[in-house]
Amino acid sequence: MAHLRPRRRHAALAFPVGLALTASIGFLPGTASAVAPAAKAPQAKVRADGPLLSYVVNTGTARATLDQVKKAVGSNGGTIVESYDKIGVIVVHSKNPDFAKTLRTVPGVESAGATRTAPITPAATTDVGKPEKLKLSKANALAAAKTAKPGKEPLESLQWDMAAIKADKAAKVNPGSRKVTVGVIDTGVDDTHPDLAPNFSRAQSASCVTGKADTSAGAWRPYDPKTDYHGTHVAGTIAAARNGIGVTGVAPNTKVSAIKVSTKGGSFFYAESVVCAFVFAADHGIAVTNNSYYVDPWMFNCANDADQKAIADAVGRATAYADRKGVVNVASAGNSNFDLASKKITDKSSPNDTKPGSRDIDPSTCLDVPAQLPGVITVSATGVNSLKSYYSNYGQGVIDVAAPGGDVRQVPDAPAKDGRILSTMPGGDYAYLQGTSMAGPHVAGVAALLKATHPKSNAAEIQWILKAQAKNPGCPVNAPADAPCVGTKNINSHYGYGIVDALAAVKN
Numbered sequence: 001m002a003h004l005r006p007r008r009r010h011a012a013l014a015f016p017v018g019l020a021l022t023a024s025i026g027f028l029p030g031t032a033s034a035v036a037p038a039a040k041a042p043q044a045k046v047r048a049d050g051p052l053l054s055y056v057v058n059t060g061t062a063r064a065t066l067d068q069v070k071k072a073v074g075s076n077g078g079t080i081v082e083s084y085d086k087i088g089v090i091v092v093h094s095k096n097p098d099f100a101k102t103l104r105t106v107p108g109v110e111s112a113g114a115t116r117t118a119p120i121t122p123a124a125t126t127d128v129g130k131p132e133k134l135k136l137s138k139a140n141a142l143a144a145a146k147t148a149k150p151g152k153e154p155l156e157s158l159q160w161d162m163a164a165i166k167a168d169k170a171a172k173v174n175p176g177s178r179k180v181t182v183g184v185i186d187t188g189v190d191d192t193h194p195d196l197a198p199n200f201s202r203a204q205s206a207s208c209v210t211g212k213a214d215t216s217a218g219a220w221r222p223y224d225p226k227t228d229y230h231g232t233h234v235a236g237t238i239a240a241a242r243n244g245i246g247v248t249g250v251a252p253n254t255k256v257s258a259i260k261v262s263t264k265g266g267s268f269f270y271a272e273s274v275v276c277a278f279v280f281a282a283d284h285g286i287a288v289t290n291n292s293y294y295v296d297p298w299m300f301n302c303a304n305d306a307d308q309k310a311i312a313d314a315v316g317r318a319t320a321y322a323d324r325k326g327v328v329n330v331a332s333a334g335n336s337n338f339d340l341a342s343k344k345i346t347d348k349s350s351p352n353d354t355k356p357g358s359r360d361i362d363p364s365t366c367l368d369v370p371a372q373l374p375g376v377i378t379v380s381a382t383g384v385n386s387l388k389s390y391y392s393n394y395g396q397g398v399i400d401v402a403a404p405g406g407d408v409r410q411v412p413d414a415p416a417k418d419g420r421i422l423s424t425m426p427g428g429d430y431a432y433l434q435g436t437s438m439a440g441p442h443v444a445g446v447a448a449l450l451k452a453t454h455p456k457s458n459a460a461e462i463q464w465i466l467k468a469q470a471k472n473p474g475c476p477v478n479a480p481a482d483a484p485c486v487g488t489k490n491i492n493s494h495y496g497y498g499i500v501d502a503l504a505a506v507k508n
Contacts, residue, residue, distance in 0.1 A: 046077040050097030056314040057090040057112040065108040072106040082212040087317040091211035091272040113310030115271040118354040131431035153248045160416040161404035166503035167250045174506035176254035177452035182238050183286040185277045186231030188222040189258035190426035195240040204257035204284045211272030213280045220258035225426030236424030237441035250445025268296045271311040278318035282325040287451045290444040291331040292437035295369045297351035302366035315369050323375040328459045330444045331371035332436035333380045333393040340395035381405025381439035384412040386473050388494040399496035401470050403442035406434030449505040470498030
């Protein structure tokens with residue numbers, strides 16, 4: 001599960017205390033009006049000799065337009081899996097190799113494209129390296145529990161990251177609200193873990209892998225606990241309970257849910273699954289989503305490629321819908337040490353479901369999805385010394401805030417000793433991981449605390465407060481040559497507005 005992934009840029013918003021939000025350059029979802037039926041023409045024989053692929057068809061939301069496009073889908077060899085009429089995104093399966101090309105000519109269709117290029121094998125999460133399980137025998141665990149300081153969890157002394165953002169102090173003021181749920185859009189969550197079970201919301205959990213929400217019991221759990229551990233680790237950082245067991249989360253009284261979007265046997269995150277997840281979150285009262293991945297198979301989706309444009313359009317419509325419903329969307333910036341504000345990036349990993357090639361892209365027009373979509377909070381990673389993690393993407397005007405993601409090159413003092421992030425794993429285990437995947441959930445947890453403190457604030461307001469409260473250490477004196485830091489003490493390319501502050505979130 002160790003691929004390197006990037007993230008995002010968003011729309012300028014006014015803020016009374018003078019914070020200038022970053023400008024967004026992205027794919028903005030369109031809304032077409034109803035169109036007149038096209039003149040009938042002789043129907044050519046529809047091909048069905050291609051591989052069965054999934055497509056997204058993006059259209060206007062007027063009923064006449066939707067009806068006309070759905071009819072065109074069927075007449076061109078497509079089967080509708082789900083139609084998200086409110087945002088004009090239709091998920092389709094088809095064996096017609098000309099399906100997308102033909103649908104793009106249909107009146108009312110704004111974009112259409114395949115969401116994949118071949119069968120699935122690799123992963124797309126934003127952690128670096130394999131997890132290292134905590135070597136802790138039952139006897140040692142009991143001993144640790146007995147020696148834990150009052151008010152601390154048995155393994156909390158190993159969680160340097162919680163103290164780094166003052167989450168330990170915040171918990172004494174306000175540990176979060178039971179009315180706030182963070183949705184983990186990921187590989188699934190083991191809701192039976194003793195540190196997660198007290199806070200898990202089954203009613204707000206589902207599998208969206210097919211592009212259609214499945215809320216049957218356990219559908220949200222990982223396929224294979226040995227390989228699909230990512231979502232469980234993320235969930236623990238957000239909301240592991242303070243219950244005298246194991247670790248703690250940033251918001252230990254907040255609810256957490258799982259929206260599984262990864263495919264079986266490879267953990268791919270495809271557009272139709274992610275669209276489903278954002279719409280599900282918005283329609284089920286989820287306050288914050290955590291997104292520690294990029295949408296496969298393209299690390300960056302370029303506007304001049306019809307398939308990639310359709311992917312960005314579809315997911316952009318879904319994130320915008322969630323934002324309008326009050327959902328705060330948080331995404332990891334990725335682990336390639338890319339400057340996302342540069343004029344050129346060399347992407348050697350796309351498409352990752354066939355043989356990747358090398359291409360030079362402009363990150364202002366070729367976007368990492370969902371991280372670079374408007375309104376999504378982009379998070380870079382730091383280590384114990386509050387320096388940018390060696391792998392983390394960065395970029396002036398792209399990164400919003402930073403948070404601990406771990407860095408084996410930044411080693412904490414005893415008792416922690418390990419520079420990575422300790423959190424929950426399937427089967428009741430705990431393990432260390434590092435990556436912007438680990439930074440994102442710290443921000444999601446702080447956003448949940450802000451929602452508890454400011455329950456009537458909308459998504460934009462929570463984002464403004466998050467940035468205003470962040471503490472920026474300023475550009476390091478000896479920034480690495482391969483990742484120069486530019487900007488000011490208040491806003492710069494490594495930290496955005498700064499490292500998030502959990503204590504400030506519950507005090508103001």
